[in-house]
Amino acid sequence: MTNTLERNFTPSPEEVAQFHQRGYLGPFKVYEEDEMQRLWKRERLRLMDRSQAVYDEGDAQAGNTNIANYDRHLDSTFLADHICRPEIVDRVTAVLGPNVLCWRSEFFPKYPGDEGTDWHQADTFAFASGKPQIVWPEAEREYGGTLTVWTAFTEATEETACLQFIPGTQRTMYYDETKGMHYQPDKINAQRKEDGVTRGFYGYDYRELQKDPDWKPPVDQAVSMIMRPGEAVMFWSTMMHASKPHSAPDKGMRLGFAGRYVPTCVEVYPDTDDVDEYGGRVSLQEYGTVLVAGVDTYTHNRKVTTTTRGHKFPVR
Template identity: 75%
Template structure:
């Protein structure tokens, strides 16, 4: 896709927005050159091993090999802090969400050789693991979810376990997030579903189905093959999953997801902790990042700089 834009930046065109609203995702699009991304990851993966400035400390480590320990490293990493505010990302997100935008969470999604795929799932309030809503849209909105921008830091293809989407499923929730899944670490790498080895970080996402007999129509699934430095933008309410890592290559697949909402959305309302995936972390040092516009919502805590003092950029 051509990424040479006018001085207006990387805002989505009317045709791109129409396609996005129909299918629930947009891209892939380029954020970094391939060599630029490879060099950045060689450098940053060593720096990220140092968690001394991370906002989640001992409690995150106690969660073991679960995804909660991969949350919000943009709050201590200069590279990731700049990444979440890159115009290639924020201009497109603002095209969908409007001028006032928060980045409320980031997550690493590593997939090592032999790792299972991820179950088909949707997320609206992100209460799926804990039962506690983590984002809440105004009451006059039926449901909202978040815009996720998933950036490939390494090769993401059908061999290494790329994302899959079922286009057009973002307008209907097939899962009830008021139910609560039951965490069982023994479920990791434990089950084959319809010929594909999938799980959900120690949960069974099918526990949230509104209709226990319903199955996603995998015949409509589209694989999101991405080179290092490319990204895909999608509604979290879009039905999405990932394939297993075949193990036929030694390269880890690594994606970095940054999640965005309008400032009118309440982030982590009425709670001071995140509790899921067998772990618990305090939100004492947490803050959302204003990546575009202005924040008129007094309910949300805002971080203006990383824990090491690097200022966040607001577009």
Template identity: 70%
Template sequence: MTIADETHRFALSAEELASFRERGYFGPFKVYEIDQMRETWRRERLALMDRSAAVYQDEAATSGNTNIANYDRHLDMAFLAEHILRPQITDRVASVLGPDVLCWRTEFFPKYPGDEGTDWHQADTFANASGTPQILWPDEAKDFGGTITVWTAFTEANEDNGCLQFIPGSHQQMHYDETKRMHYDPAGINARDKEGVRRGFFGYDYRELQVDPDWKPDESKAVSMVMRPGEAIMFWSTLMHASHPHSGRTDEMRLGFAARYVPTSVRVYPDTDAIEEYGGRVSLDRYGVVLVRGDDRFGHNRLTDRTTRGHQFRRD
């Protein structure tokens, strides 16, 4: 299978690519006009409530009580299916990952007035919550790891309502051991203070994974990713990142939509038929990765044709 009409007009320049490799992130950059994003989200937020075609119909997803409920709506919503293919995004991702690219997961990240900030964290295999790797790079590329995340602001994102924070250059060394297991405690949500800031990780404490229990991220180097609606930021998941708390001084929710990309050589959800994390479990029976650029010459993963009603799977 080949994705056609690849003009690469948004590809990173040599200077931009060098900066990305040094800092671990690129952007913000425009994907939509501000008014276009605002109008689109007013429409799509209503469609989001209809889960009749969502790939995860398990109780953990349909109840909405775990973060899994926010996963992979690009597989049943036409707007999100188109979003992950936009050349403003995929041209830049392919500049880093090469010509053959999969989207393996998307997630909504809402932050409501009064919500805590997100813990400083890094993700390599995404075994952080379950203890089981969700992505595995081939042995010859094991020093790379992680995924490229493109986080798009569907609303205003600023320091007052909980925008992202990065520590530039921190993607070069992992400070967390994802083979450890964090303990899920939903009662801890919005209830912890860390270094004077209310932070958590959706019911987990990410510090439990630290290689050195006494290590602390150098927050003096942190930068805040203030973004307008329709802007996106691209970063390695191994980059130290977090978010500010929502101060509650505005009643507007902050909403980000994260699309995660890997080369076709990466194995997604290897040797498992379910996602188990955040106190829930959902079946992968209806799940498939999306080929967004190039060819899949490996056949490691089940591909899906995106439709708004039903799903067709195949290996190419």
């Protein structure tokens, strides 16, 4: 990472304008392909050690649910540096401004035979837990949601469950997160067809949140994000996005890693001590937001400056 610290990866004004129009920017390179393959071969073994993870598998029933994938940047040196990489942060600050937090990270694995992910949007991220997880100040309500930077740790093609976007949909919410969804783990990988594709949402049915139950996503406008290992794409969480099924039995797992970013003015997990979703519950006792750029003069968020192993987050 040291050889990129002095480089500038700020997108051009034309690229920023295009981002605001479409809702996404990329794919762009974060690592060379062979570098990403080498790093992941090493790091996947290190990540098996959860002894310093902020969410203990035994504590609060995180288990093997999707919630166990959260926030490994808080204990992994590699992921701590990854969320702060200038290839990512320079692009994020071009949209959010100079003072930015990473408030969550997640792994998104797809194995051969896995269903696609439902079309969805996320504004406050209250859809599963019932509580808003991020709240923008009223003065900034032109915005909402989070900037997600999704990095392909392995190849993502149309056969191996690449992301799909519907450009321009970030300006209108078609789902009401306050309605809540019912967790039904027996429906994971259920054979439910949506726009001709088998889809689900990790034990939920995202269609339960639709404002208009008869509305259908405009899938004829969808674009597929085919990505090589080490490439990333930045997008608004409020833009409609999904993923294709993993339909290649001769291919291995497709793995994406998402960092989620907001300006420091945004409240993260307000009045919340734990997160209860995807059939698991984790305590936020050891959780903290990470400043990746600028300064944070606000006092409303939990903050950490080092990982649980003592590695300092490199602020841009």
